[in-house]
Amino acid sequence: MPQEALELILTRQWASYLATPVWVMDSDENLVYCNEAAEAVLGLRLDEAGPTPLAALPDIFQITALDGLPLDAHSIPVGIALRKRKASHLPLRWRAQDGIWRKGEVTAFPLEGTAGRFLGAVAIFWEMQQE
Amino acid sequence: MRVTFWGTRGSLPTSGPETTRYGGNTAGVQVRGSRDTLLILDAGTGIRRLGEALDSELTRLDILLSHLHLDHIQCLGFFAPLYKPGVEVHIWGPPSTTLDLQTRLARYLSPPLFPVRIRDFQCRLTLHDAPLSPFAIGEFEVRAEPICHPGATVGYRVTEDGVSLAYLSDHEPALGVREFPGEANWTSGFDLARDVDLLIHDA
Numbered sequence A: 001m002p003q004e005a006l007e008l009i010l011t012r013q014w015a016s017y018l019a020t021p022v023w024v025m026d027s028d029e030n031l032v033y034c035n036e037a038a039e040a041v042l043g044l045r046l047d048e049a050g051p052t053p054l055a056a057l058p059d060i061f062q063i064t065a066l067d068g069l070p071l072d073a074h075s076i077p078v079g080i081a082l083r084k085r086k087a088s089h090l091p092l093r094w095r096a097q098d099g100i101w102r103k104g105e106v107t108a109f110p111l112e113g114t115a116g117r118f119l120g121a122v123a124i125f126w127e128m129q130q131e
Numbered sequence B: 001m002r003v004t005f006w007g008t009r010g011s012l013p014t015s016g017p018e019t020t021r022y023g024g025n026t027a028g029v030q031v032r033g034s035r036d037t038l039l040i041l042d043a044g045t046g047i048r049r050l051g052e053a054l055d056s057e058l059t060r061l062d063i064l065l066s067h068l069h070l071d072h073i074q075c076l077g078f079f080a081p082l083y084k085p086g087v088e089v090h091i092w093g094p095p096s097t098t099l100d101l102q103t104r105l106a107r108y109l110s111p112p113l114f115p116v117r118i119r120d121f122q123c124r125l126t127l128h129d130a131p132l133s134p135f136a137i138g139e140f141e142v143r144a145e146p147i148c149h150p151g152a153t154v155g156y157r158v159t160e161d162g163v164s165l166a167y168l169s170d171h172e173p174a175l176g177v178r179e180f181p182g183e184a185n186w187t188s189g190f191d192l193a194r195d196v197d198l199l200i201h202d203a
Helices: A006-016 A036-042 A054-061 A077-083 B047-053 B101-106
Strands: A022-026 A030-034 A088-095 A101-112 A118-130 B002-007 B028-032 B038-041 B060-064 B088-093 B124-129 B135-137 B140-146 B154-160 B163-168 B198-201
Touching (some): A006 A030, A006 B140, A022 A036, A030 A054, A036 A118, A054 A077, A077 A088, A077 A101, A077 A118, B002 B047, B088 B101
Parallel strands (some): B038 B060, B060 B088, B088 B124, B163 B198
Antiparallel strands (some): A022 A030, A088 A101, B002 B028, B028 B038, B140 B154
């Protein structure tokens, strides 16, 4: 497996110390890291699941808007950050792997490294509530 | 390729009987290719003696800077080939997200910190932000990648005819790895160092 970009290595390091749930996606649109706080709200152990493609996330988590309308991978904040390379913020609902529906807000932004390299995206989860 | 170490210390040059074995100079490594292409890895105080030892017929050399901390650039102003009009000098350094290499180096190579400006060097000087994709210098293929160290820092992998060396200076490879050295794909510098014949690693 090739080495991840230094910026992703350091982003993972930063996220690993945060109590705020954080996802890290690589430029191939794979979820490559969830910090412990994110694993808790998503019911997902990434070490067990391995890198997870963006396209699979809406199916795994049944992501919807607050009104219940299903959202595809292009419409969730991390998908927008990866595909359009711009920041995005949305209120969402999702059903975690523990079967519990949660709602909260998600902010995602693209990662651009030195020399303009596109490296992936980061998603941060805010103000989660169980339904 | 032939490799000569002209400086092996970090932070400060150190003189005294306790440093006579490896020398007291800061980072500087000479790499000669089979067709005599000359690379110099970092420009610490070690390269002052290198500059005096070089052939007077030298027409080109390339300096690859790992980063711009003073112990890695301190000798640029004391490196004799930079003052020779007939010599073509290329200096490569880590790319920054904001400033080009010349602007960053000029913070040191200008008054009041240093009496000589970059524009005063008499060689034919070109400064490059090292590309983060492989590039050629003479018979060498050079690859630069960011590595862990405060500020913009790159490591280099230099290859000629299937023989390779990696130069990773002031490197912090355990940062960001949960169980170093267990996660190769999350280890800074791993791809540069993988399977090289010579690893020059200051960590």
